[in-house]
Amino acid sequence: MNTQLLQKYNVxxxxxxxxxxxxxxxxxxxxxxxxxxxxxxIFEISNTSEGISLYIHLPYCESLCTYCGCNTRITVNHKVEQPYIAAVLKEWQLYLDFLPNRPQIRELHLGGGTPTFFSPENLRTLITGLFEKADIHPEHEFGFEAHPASTTDAHLQTLFELGFRRISIGVQDFNPVILDLINRPQTYQQVKHVTEKAREIGYTSVNYDLVYGLPQQQVEGMTQTIGDVIQLRPDRIALYSYAHVPWVKPGQRKFTEADLPDAAKKLAIYEACRNALESVGYHDIGMDHFSLKTDTLYQALEDKKLHRNFMGYTTTQTRLLVGLGVSAIGDCWWGYGQNEKTVEKYYERLNANELPIFRGHVLTREDLILRRHILQLMCHFETTWFDAKDQCQALYEALARLEEPEKDGLVSIEPYHLKVTPEGRSFIRNISMAFDARLWGDIPQTAIFSQTF
Structure with missing residues (x-):
């Protein structure tokens, strides 16, 4: 990969x-x-034909991973489990109270936090409670995020019995020095056991989350981690760039910018990881994600069924995503809504029999057009605008911003058609940014987004 281009577009x-x-x-x-x-x-339009998606945010963790940017609540008091599950089920009931018929659950994802903080018994209570007044879509896909140090065989068996077939394991790095720096006590053997046990039980897709750019990370060490990962052969890999935002997440102040690899070294780590993965059969699905050909993520890319929402890349598209739990975000196609971000406020709103939405956005016509193009680029590496419904002034402004990436060989632009080149796939965030009219209309004066690499 062209290092100069990586440096040029690392913004x-x-x-x-x-x-x-x-x-x-x-x-x-x-x-x-x-x-x-x-x-x-949107439920009335889409539930019968495609079903709905559910994202459940389970915020609790026993310790704070200092690299983490998620909404978490740190405690070793497991008495919090049952009240929280009761609250999530009450929120779900508030939705059921105004939906006209039984939802078809097409996609379900447990995120966090640490979903496996919760006992298998309490997770069963949660999932069966969700299903009591809903139907399971025949083409459903259920997945959960797993901490290898807290995921037991009972967790794997219980969630499998409830219909889960995807598991995403937070690996980050196998280097014990780095794991200590980011306060993530786990071992290679724990990751190996969870992976092998999941496959033995019958899970069909195992994902590993890896992070490059962590404090003290070196090319050689991360290459060793990738080698260990390749030995375990997960079906999918999410290779995330570490986002250092201590002004948002104070836990990251355990280390400073001086502990982080500089831009050149971070890019070298990324290139080494990417090259190693591609050399053994992993394919670039899109931003940060790699997959074996045998996984449904790759098949969705090939069949042009790949979708992207607040859960990341998904293999199914539903126009309604209901987010349950503290800070969870819902997507109803024409708008977004986010829940209260503290457990206390979340409980307060539910105790008043209110949906705990505290902020949101209703999309304008221009928003809808630009979202379509960004989704097409993120999921299919191309977009078209043959019809007037796909055109607006902001589209043509976006195309003008892509003149430089086109010269650099990242995109090809023809009448009514934009295609990302193979070289441009790694720069999909930059290419999509050209379509972000709201960003260009109000360029932030302070850092609110992570670097693209």
């Missing part, structure tokens, strides 16, 4: 799990009534 940029991105959502509060209307409207 702050969004990951585009939504458009507009959260910092550019409307400042006007989204009312509960408006959110309910939006959810109900």
């Amino acid at each position: 702050p940029g969004p990951r585009y799990t939504s458009y507009p991105t959260v910092p550019y959502w409307d400042k006007t509060p989204l009312t509960e009534t408006r959110w309910k209307d939006l959810v109900k409207d």
Whole structure:
């Protein structure tokens, strides 16, 4: 890969799990009534044909991983489990109360936090509670995030019995020095056991999350980690760039910028990882993600069924994503809504029998057009605008911004058609940024996004 291009395009940029991105959502509060209307409207259109997705945020962790940018609550008190599950089920009931018929659950993902903080018995209570007044879509896909140090055989067996077939294991790095720096006590043997046990039970897709750019990380050490990963042969790999945002996540102040690899070294780590993965059969799916050909993620890319939302890349597309739990974000196609970000406020709203939405955004016509193009680029590496419904002034401004990437061989632009070249796939965040009219209309004066590499 061209190192000069990596350096040239290594700028702050969004990951585009939504458009507009959260910092550019409307400042006007989204009312509960408006959110309910939006959810109900898209549910009536899409539930029968495609079903809905559920994302459940389980925020609790026993210790703070200092690299983490997620919304978490740190405690060793497991008495918090049952009240939290009861709250999530109450929130789900508030949705069921205004939906006109039984939802078909097509996709379900447990994120966190640490979902495996919760006992297998309590997770069973949660999932069976969700299913009591819903149907499971025949083409469903259920997955969960697993901490290798807390995921027991009972967790794997229980969730498998409930229909889960995907597991995403937080590996980050195998170097014990780095794991100590980021306060993540886990071992290679734990990752190996969870991987092998999941496959023995019948899970069909194992993902590893890896992070490059962590403190004290070196090319040689990360290459060793990739070698260990390759031996275990996960079906998918998410290779994330570490985002150092201590002004947002104070836990990251355990180390400083001086502990992090500089831009050149970080790019070298990324290149070494990418080259090693591609040399043994992993394919670039899109931003940060690699997959074996045998995995459904690769098959979805080939069949042009890949989708992207707040859960990241998914193999199915539903126009309604309901987010349950503290800080969870929902997507009803015409709008987004995010729940209260503290457990206390989340409980307070539910105790008042209110959906705990505290902010959101209703998409304009321009937003809808630009989101379509960004989704097409993120998922299919191309987009078209043959019809007037796919055109707006902001589209042509985006194409003008792509003149330099086109000269650099990252995209090819023809009448009504833009295609990302093989060289350009690694720069998909940069290419998508050209379409971000809200970003260009109000360029941030302070850092709010991570570097693209």
